Amino acid sequence: MAVLRSALDTATDDYRANRAVQLDLLERVAEQHAIAIAGGGAKYQQRHRDRGRLPVRERIELLLDPDSPFLELSALAAWGTAFTVGATVVTGIGVVSDVECMVIAHDPTVRGGAMNPYSLKKTLRALEIARVNRLPVVNLVESGGADLPTQADLFVPAGRIFHELTGLSAAGVPTVALVFGNSTAGGAYVPGMCDYAVLVDKQAKVFLGGPPLVKMATGEDADDEALGGADMHSRVSGLSDHFAVDERDAIRIGREILTRINWRKLGPAPRALPEEPTYDPDEILGIVSTDTKVPFDPREVLARTVDGSEFDEYKPLYGTSLVTGWAQIHGYPVGVLANHRGVLFSEEAKKATEFILLANQTDTPLVFLQNTTGYMVGTSYEQGGIVKDGAKMINAVANSTVPHLTINMASSFGAGNYGMSGRAYDPRLMFAWPGAKLAVMGATQLAGVMSIVGRASASSQGKPFDEDADAARTAAIEEQIEAESQAMFVSGRLYDDGIVDPRDTRTVLGMSLSATHSNTVEGRRGFGVFRM
Structure with a gap:
């Protein structure tokens, strides 16, 4: 496999700012964990x-x-x-x-x-x-x-x-x-x-x-x-x-x-003595931007997570907002789907669908690294078939039978959460990083939608629109959605299996893969790989 080459500059102000925010978030999580331990x-x-x-x-x-x-x-x-x-x-x-x-x-x-x-x-x-x-x-x-x-x-x-x-x-x-x-x-x-x-x-x-x-x-x-x-x-x-x-x-x-229970695992054993990543997992803390609207390259995360930083990328020039490819984690073969620039277009949906089918044909577990704002909207995209293409991806996720492991790195909004194997799609285990957010959409977008709907309703009824009340309502909705999308709120309601330190991602995935291999690891049969 090709070895990933990192372009991360740990000396920049952005890197240091990102790292500082992540450390602060981890400290808050640790404080709450201490309460649980007490x-x-x-x-x-x-x-x-x-x-x-x-x-x-x-x-x-x-x-x-x-x-x-x-x-x-x-x-x-x-x-x-x-x-x-x-x-x-x-x-x-x-x-x-x-x-x-x-x-x-x-x-x-x-x-x-x-x-x-x-x-x-x-x-x-x-x-x-x-x-x-x-x-x-x-x-x-x-x-x-x-x-x-x-x-x-x-x-x-x-x-x-x-x-x-x-x-x-x-x-x-x-x-x-x-x-x-x-x-x-x-x-x-x-x-x-x-x-x-x-x-x-x-x-x-x-x-x-x-x-x-x-x-x-x-x-x-x-x-x-x-x-x-x-x-x-x-x-x-x-x-x-x-x-x-x-x-x-x-x-x-x-x-x-x-x-005395004479226990045997049913899944294949991992490769002995896997190589550590070429790059330091500690550097993951500086990769995720302090602004969730700013994308980051998930290959930088993979370079610090997978064995030997080796990654065989699938369709690297097609559907580039989604990174897909083959790797190993602690000796276990995996297929990886990782959001790059957040939005899922038709190309990304079709690419993901084919990749999931291939993983099922080869009995390869799938790792989903979420950072998505959902599927693209707009007239040209609707006419181009985003609904049917997104449905194909969600169909493939729902019917895949290889183990799925999911980590929400930054954002998981809308149907993108479904297509990237969110909780409703039965990942074997699902975790979140401390700064991750989960909601039907971003707080600003949701509040804005509610404002537009209210304005249209008033217009259709011939009533004046109360701008001051709308501003107060918008601010309240943004505050509510922002609070409810935070990682601790989400994890507190068991919509994931816990918040993990990004630096421990490789370890957590390795332990999770080991657990999933207690059972059989087998993909769905009965169909071939089809192109769309």
Whole structure:
């Protein structure tokens, strides 16, 4: 393959300004991540330790193989809402006894680990990722069940958790529950539906109804241990497969379980000892302009992301607003689609369609690097068939069966989000850079459209147009859309799987590719490559 040659000048004022903005954005993300790590705060963290219990992230650290990475997902879930950042649960992909697993761990320092609507979304997304990528699941359970004031938003959709767990088991994907504390009401079905259940002595409480509910329902006076303790479930009910004397013992048993599942990946192995990029990934911070309207060359990003900075570009002289080509990332072959100058014209749509078909014929995963304002509008473009050409691209994305990985680098607006494999098109994993924006269109454009519509409506009704009210309304709409398109707002609502440091793009993509290769990597068959 050809080696990409960088034209980036790190000594320019623009580069330094871009870098400074990215570092500031990363600092803001880090501040919010620190809030998520703190959970319920110092008081409740200390109370948890005083009870002889480990914080959730220490449990995860002991569970994972020493010095192995952990790809945390949806770390800023619930950001900007009334709920705690992180949504009372930690999810992510890590290696346990040499097996890549999905880890789902409750944080009991936040309202006892109770599940709110964002906890539910985050848990269901983690289970979906486990299902489509064929990842064994390890649940670290300590939750008081549903956050009752929000039960109207929880009860019906929460049943999907059990549906996903049983579906994984039916597909031969192991599920493990390590129960450190409360697992009550509907939550009792998590260890009940997992393939393996480990309960911690004097801590685990697994029951459909605790003592207060039993008293109210039946009049019986019962205690926690008799109703759902580890000893009872190990000796009497049979719910527990393993009796753990303490938390570290439970984690040890969980790791041993993963050594016995005889797990094999179904996808091809990566090439051994891949070359690092020729250029420093740290330089990515200065590539993206401080003004999202100013385009940047995604080849500069690829030169700092793909193995050996090697990139075999496909149709480089055609549809130049979209860069397509073949590369490897941590030894895994990939096809790349990366927006260059933002707008997708008919040529770019047709080029992308052919490229996606080729990737499916060769069973090659696709990486989408988004920076798009959408498909081009205007009379000549509509007459030229932009709708049908854009539809072909979206059709190809929707029906592609090779793994898709998507990163929003700067902007993802309109149907361009769909054509570049946005969340609605089921990428296996999707991340955003801290300055990325996601919306139906830019804030200025959207507010302007609303103003034009209002002006036309007043004219058609023969009414005077209130310029002052329009200006105030336009400013309010711009402010709203600008806020709602920001990366933390978007990630807080789980429209992606997390915000990543641009410098870590290669690592994140490598871990994601490794996870997707736990399942088969196979493209759609039944049609040839057609030209349009």
